[in-house]
Amino acid sequence: MAGTSFAEKTETRLDNAERLCAAHGSRLTDLRRQVLGLVLEAARPVGAYDLLDGLRADKKGAAPPTVYRALDFLLEEGLIHKIERLSAFVGCTHALDGSHTEAGHPHAAQFLICTGCGQVTELDDHGILHALIDATRHIGFTVRHSTVEAEGLCAACRDVATA
Amino acid sequence: MAGTSFAEKTETRLDNAERLCAAHGSRLTDLRRQVLGLVLEAARPVGAYDLLDGLRADKKGAAPPTVYRALDFLLEEGLIHKIERLSAFVGCTHALDGSHTEAGHPHAAQFLICTGCGQVTELDDHGILHALIDATRHIGFTVRHSTVEAEGLCAACRDVATA
């Protein structure tokens, strides 16, 4: 058990993640737990190579595939999301913080990227998903997965800009 | 005037693009026209390096910045879109085919990516955009630009899969 130790809040979420994995019959190994921890501790979306640097505090020679494999696993389990516009990763608040005992399987997910402070907020708005499904249904397209990312200003940064 | 020559339909769209640029006070140079032509002739989203290969038919030593600069221009003018999930580019049907005499400025744009055939369909559905704006308004987030990409199966590919 190597393991950077994380803040208590993070450990709680990691324990949640571990339960979700167990429920799926998959394993949140030490390595995966550590990568997830690094994602969760970041205030903002983190790139794979930043995570790699973080890992190397523990495991000196770590190489890209180590991180990417862990990320692939976490994505599959729905424990993190990838922000495509940033090539970066965030924890899934829905799966990790919610009182959702059910699996972290694909859910409506939208991301609000503040260009002021860099913070990303996750929404789980069904209205958006339904609007998308409605719009696609009549042309016969079946949505399997959707990416919705909005760039703009969060309330705090907008106020600063207007001041 | 070097110039791969393109199909007639493409030339028509390129002429449309040229008019739109003129209306903006910007210039669709030969190079930019050629890159846009290559995007339009592709049946599917094209990567920057595929475009580079296309360019090299004409201009042997062409280098990445040449393509990326042209792409940046075309994106700014709203003549093409980037599909983030694919790191690839498509022509903007709204700007190039529509009878829209107005500028190719940011508009509602959603992309349906068929994982069967690779084709991408552009929607311009206001319902989706409004759902997004509604969902963000009450938390004080101001949307400046949005990326909506759905993966799934188009009607044709779904029928094949079900057969």
Added chain:
DNA sequence: CAAAATACGTTATAATGTAACATATTTGAA
């Protein structure tokens, strides 16, 4: 325990994108 499956280590390289500076072309004002 042994075989199979799963996870991880390691090396090398592919694919995507940009910084920085030089040259050429176009525009616009004197």
Added chain:
DNA sequence: TTCAAATATGTTACATTATAACGTATTTTG
């Protein structure tokens, strides 16, 4: 028209993101 400024392109080098391929270790299961 001519030259200065702005814009566009050429060129070299490199940064960033991601994966292929193969070997080893660990875990699971019969």
